[in-house]
Amino acid sequence: MSDLLARHRAVMPNWLALYYQDPIEIVSGKGNRVVDAAGKSYLDFFAGILTNMIGYDVAEVREAVERQLATGVVHTSTVYLLRGQIELAEKIARLSGIPDAKVFFTNSGTEANETALLLATYARKSDQVLAMRQSYHGRSFGAISVTSNRSWKNNSLSPLNVHFLHGADRHLTQFKGLSDAGYIAACVDDLRHVLATAVAGDVAALIAEPIQGVGGFTMAPDGLFAAYQEVLAAEGILFISDEVQTGWGRTGSAFFGIQNHGVTPDMMTFAKGLGNGFAVGGVVARGDLMDAPHAVGLATFGGNPIAMAAANATLDFVLSHxxxxxxxxxxxxxxxxxxxxxxxxxxxxxxxxxxLMFAIExxxxxxxxxxxxxxxxxxxxxxxxxxxxxxxxxxxxxxRMAPPLTLTEDEAREGLAILVTALENIS
Incomplete structure (x- = not known):
């Protein structure tokens, strides 16, 4: 492994994060467990950063991909009709609850968020965007500009004019001791004050994670975004829910994280778990917003037949089970x-x-x-x-931990015992 690590460091950028003092290479997986190159087995409570959503070596996903591979068509691009893409878009549009929804597929959550920001700024003819403190929306130029976590920002340059809101920072002195209702009221007052003081004219959108991923699974109390939405709607400001980590039933209490707040956003972005390891992301949005841009667009790899086969099988598995x-x-x-x-x-x-989205601070x-x-x-x-x-x-x-949604009750108890034992060992 030391040889592989040396080769990694020789050709990969220094900022590419690796976990553990002695990084591991995962060589196989089955169910909710993986095995490293040394033969050690692990119960996986992170699932490739919430991406192996229904575990490893899932027959339904593997067979769907193999059927598509057997056709010989691995790629055609979006300039041709793609049956699997249409079928998946129909499912997502229905599940989203967004009126007259349309879907555009990308390769990642970063691309999805870039697309949503483009749609919002185009529709509102404004570069002004609201985002949440402690947020993370991707590593690209625009996505970093709406990210509010210094560890993930390389510079202050931005294609957007961004203002950050409270909503997931109850640890701060001014919010300690407040009830959920009191905290929501304070945050809404802050939103109104930002709109009265920091912006000029129309604001394009608020983009927010219902539960902040990189932020350590910090979250706004249920109902905050509904309260925000009342203010936003009065101003014509669009709402983008970043569901890259919270989508597809992971929170248990709602299929999309924003539904815990009783809100139907104008757009939702998604990625990660939908493909169960295959690269897929996208935006589901109101049809008028999705149709509005006047320039021609396409996605070379977005919605490709292999990813669509995996994603359709994954989503069907989530729903049927x-x-x-x-x-x-x-x-x-x-x-x-x-x-x-x-x-x-x-x-x-x-x-x-x-x-199945929890954290220990x-x-x-x-x-x-x-x-x-x-x-x-x-x-x-x-x-x-x-x-x-x-x-x-x-x-x-x-x-922060997010096991596959297929975790069994016995595996949940096994993982809990390990987490508690680890606390005992370092205390």
Missing amino acids: DLQANAARTGAIILDGLRAAAPRFPIVGDVRGKG LVDPETGAPAPALAARYMEETRSLGLLAGKGGLYGHAM
Whole structure:
């Protein structure tokens, strides 16, 4: 492995993040487990950053891809009719709840967010965009401009004029102790104040993650975005929900994360889990917004036949197996167990989440300050115990986990035991 790591460092950029002091190569997977090159097996609680949404070696997905490969047509591009693309778009448009919805497919969440921002700024004839503090929307030029996390921003240059709102930062002094209703009221007051003071004329859109991914699964209280939407609608401002991590039933309580707020946005972006490892992303939006741009457009690889075969099979599997309900059941086992155990560990600052999307925030036991070093230790400990987890948070101090939606109740209990044991070992 040291040879492979040396080769990686010789040809890959230094900023390309690798987990663990001794990075691992995953060589096989089955169900909700993977095996590394040394033969060690892991229960996967991060799923390739929420992307292997229904686990590994899923027969329905594999067979759908093999059927498409057998036709000899791996790619045609969007200048031809693509049956699988149309079928998937019909499903997503129906599930979205967006009136007269249309869908455009891309290769990633970053591309999807760029597309949504283009549609919004075109429709509103404005470069002004609202986004949330602590957000992350991708690594491209425009997506970085609506990202509010210094660790992920290389410069201040931007094609957009962006203003950031409160909504997932209840740890700040001015919000501590507020009830959900009080916090929502304070955030809406802030939104009104931003519109009164910081912007000039029309604003194109608000883009927001219902649960912030890189932000460490921080989230606004249910109802905040509905309160925001009242203000936005009065101004004609569009609402884009970034569902790249929260879509397809992961929260357990709703099929798309924004539905937990009782909101139907103007657009939703999606990616990651829909292809169960195959590259697919996209935007579902009101038809008038999607149809509006006057220039010709296409996607060379977006909606390609292989990705569409995988995505159709994945979405059908999620729906036919009611994986949203499974996320609610198995997520409750883990979250309830972590919350019950947390008081024993002064290093746990917070346990939060919905469904199979949860996080443990690690803090200095004396001061309560974010403790990224403890998070790094916890990562190593969970790995040694046979579980893969992710890391995030504004200060890199939150362990964020999102197992495949196919997680069994026994696997949920197994993972919970590992997480608690790891806390015991580093406390």
